Amino acid sequence: MLMPMLGSSESLLNxxxxxxxYEGMPMHKGARLRRHGDMFERTAGGFYKSHGRIDxxxxxGGIKTSSVEIERVCNKASEHIIETAAVAVPPDGGGPDQLVVFVVLSDSAGxxxxxxxxxxAFTQALQTGLNPYFKVGxxxxxAEFPRTATNKVLRRVLKSQAMNAQKLRSKL
Incomplete structure (x- = not known):
């Protein structure tokens, strides 16, 4: 077993x-691989695309869900959708977070x-494919998502944009 990094733990508390x-993970070169919280997709060309943290x-509205689960459903709502990114933002006046879906459309979208x-379409897809109580706010x-150097979507930037748009809408 390798020594842990400084500041990391070797086990979970509680x-x-x-x-x-480790349970259910495959072996590689005699060692059991470790599960992690990132999702990778193998593309048709044999390359890998990182979707970032799935956790x-x-x-x-009191229902905990993953942004990746929401995006998986929303991506199928139209063939003109290239990619979606979901964030939750608190409303100005308080209350439960509202779902904001960012979308990049293909050039052929009419x-x-x-x-x-x-x-x-997103609300209907989410209510059918994920949870009947979900609603897109x-x-x-x-045109494109802000990304890190490793091509992960910068959700905090999108969340900030959504909150600014929400403030602008509430002033109108």
């Missing part, structure tokens, strides 16, 4: 470390894909 991180959770249509169409 949980079974072996079960959570990046949000609380929508004028019928308005933000209102996408909001309805806002859809924001962007």
């Amino acid at each position: 949980a079974d470390n072996k079960k959570i991180y 990046d959770t949000m609380n929508l 004028p019928q894909l308005t933000v209102e249509y996408l909001k309805m 806002l859809v924001m169409v962007v």
Whole structure:
């Protein structure tokens, strides 16, 4: 067993470390691989795309869910969707977080894909494919997502943009 990094732990407090991180994982060169919280997708060309943390959770009306689960469902709402990113933002006046879905559309997307249509399509897809209580509060169409050097979506930047858009909407 390798020595842990400075500041890292070798086990979980109040949980079974072996079960959570190692159970069911494959072997590689005689060692059991460790589970981690990142999701990778193998693309058609044999490359890998990092989706970032799959344990990046949000609380929508008391229901805890992962942004990746929401995005997986929303990506299938139209063939003109290239990619989506989901964030939860607190409303100005307080209350439960609202779901904001950012979307990058293909060049072939027509004028019928308005933000209102996408909001309805995403809500319907989420209620059918994930949870009947989920509702999209806002859809924001962007040309591309802000990303890290390793191509992970910068959700904190998107969340800040959504909060600014929400403040602007409440002033109108």
